Amino acid sequence: MDIKKLIRSNIRDLRPYEPGKPIEEVQRELGLEKVIKMASNENPLGPSPLAVKAIGENLNRMNFYPDGGGYYLKRKLSSFLDVDENRIILGNGSDEIIRMVVETFLNAGEEAVIAEQSFVIYQMAVRIVNGESRLVKLKDYRYDLASMAEAVGRKTKLVFIANPNNPTGTMVSAAEVESFMKKIPEDVIVVFDEAYFEYIERGDFPKTIDYIRDGRAVVCLRTFSKIYGLAGLRIGYGISQPEIISGMNRVRQPFNVNSVAQTAAIAALDDGEHVGKSRELNCRGRDFLYRELEKRDIRYIPSEANFILVEVGDGTGIARALLKEGVIVRDMFCYDLPGFIRVTVGLESGNKNFIEKLQDVLRSS
Numbered sequence: 001m002d003i004k005k006l007i008r009s010n011i012r013d014l015r016p017y018e019p020g021k022p023i024e025e026v027q028r029e030l031g032l033e034k035v036i037k038m039a040s041n042e043n044p045l046g047p048s049p050l051a052v053k054a055i056g057e058n059l060n061r062m063n064f065y066p067d068g069g070g071y072y073l074k075r076k077l078s079s080f081l082d083v084d085e086n087r088i089i090l091g092n093g094s095d096e097i098i099r100m101v102v103e104t105f106l107n108a109g110e111e112a113v114i115a116e117q118s119f120v121i122y123q124m125a126v127r128i129v130n131g132e133s134r135l136v137k138l139k140d141y142r143y144d145l146a147s148m149a150e151a152v153g154r155k156t157k158l159v160f161i162a163n164p165n166n167p168t169g170t171m172v173s174a175a176e177v178e179s180f181m182k183k184i185p186e187d188v189i190v191v192f193d194e195a196y197f198e199y200i201e202r203g204d205f206p207k208t209i210d211y212i213r214d215g216r217a218v219v220c221l222r223t224f225s226k227i228y229g230l231a232g233l234r235i236g237y238g239i240s241q242p243e244i245i246s247g248m249n250r251v252r253q254p255f256n257v258n259s260v261a262q263t264a265a266i267a268a269l270d271d272g273e274h275v276g277k278s279r280e281l282n283c284r285g286r287d288f289l290y291r292e293l294e295k296r297d298i299r300y301i302p303s304e305a306n307f308i309l310v311e312v313g314d315g316t317g318i319a320r321a322l323l324k325e326g327v328i329v330r331d332m333f334c335y336d337l338p339g340f341i342r343v344t345v346g347l348e349s350g351n352k353n354f355i356e357k358l359q360d361v362l363r364s365s
């Protein structure tokens with residue numbers, strides 16, 4: 001009996017998501033003491049200190065199930081974002097909300113329009129429900145919204161837009177989104193995944209929540225995993241029309257967001273100091289990396305987020321060589337960008353170390 005045959009056929013050939021390797025795994029497997037992770041766009045400053053303090057004060061309530069409705073966090077987000085609580089959903093990371101959107105709205109055979117080189121979870125979620133991904137190429141490493149609008153057809157139910165995009169770090173502007181939205185039928189749900197929103201400094205970033213206020217079928221996704229430094233707790237949120245949120249609540253697991261994460265997120269929203277420091281560190285680090293890469297004639301894609309796509313030739317080989325030197329970065333093979341690695345902006349010392357090690361491995365490659 002071939003047990004593998006029992007797996008649904010659309011799942012059988014699905015390549016499991018490969019996350020960046022954890023530091024401990026690299027230490028264990030390569031016998032290294034000093035390992036720096038610059039692979040998963042985490043905050044190198046650490047978690048919000050206010051969140052850590054709040055967690056400590058609430059740990060003794062772990063015997064209780066979490067508040068499945070996330071009342072206090074939703075109330076906090078409601079005033080933070082100025083949107084009604086019935087327009088907010090919490091997720092076990094924004095990853096889970098991507099899955100919930102697809103499970104709630106995409107029937108088998110219906111289509112989602114997705115950029116070819118964007119966050120891989122969109123395509124995986126669509127495949128799991130037997131939907132079809134309509135892939136659109138990036139143009140100069142940026143979302144090509146005109147082509148994405150053209151790709152919307154009769155069977156299209158969803159469009160995913162990561163802004164800024166992972167793995168390129170590029171963004172689409174308010175004006176581009178405005179002209180895109182004019183071309184999109186009202187019954188197509190547009191998901192703006194803004195996982196790196198808090199890092200944005202450009203003034204022309206689209207205000208996607210306004211489309212929701214105007215009644216459009218838009219979902220805006222944000223997360224506590226990036227600038228707030230809470231990736232390990234798995235918590236993100238979505239904002240949309242009450243009817244869309246209510247639909248997703250039907251597929252949501254009753255206790256999808258744990259109580260520690262909810263407590264931490266409430267406190268993190270008050271931690272403007274940590275957010276400010278993180279943003280500033282990221283700007284300085286990104287500028288440093290740009291300068292050092294330019295000095296060495298290494299091409300990169302300018303980024304609006306906390307990571308940079310760097311052209312190195314053999315991305316997989318260079319990522320592997322860096323790993324042996326205790327620097328974890330991401331190869332871009334699964335994004336069909338084999339000549340690149342993606343590096344998360346680190347602390348000053350980490351960035352310097354990365355540049356030195358990159359120079360060494362490029363020389364000896």
Ligand SMILES: Cc1ncc(COP(=O)(O)O)c(C=O)c1O
Nearest residue numbers: 093094095119166195223225236
């Ligand atoms: C564009 C994008 N969306 C969503 C996520 C998932 O974030 P979370 O940790 O909230 O699940 C990531 C994580 O890397 C991302 O890059």
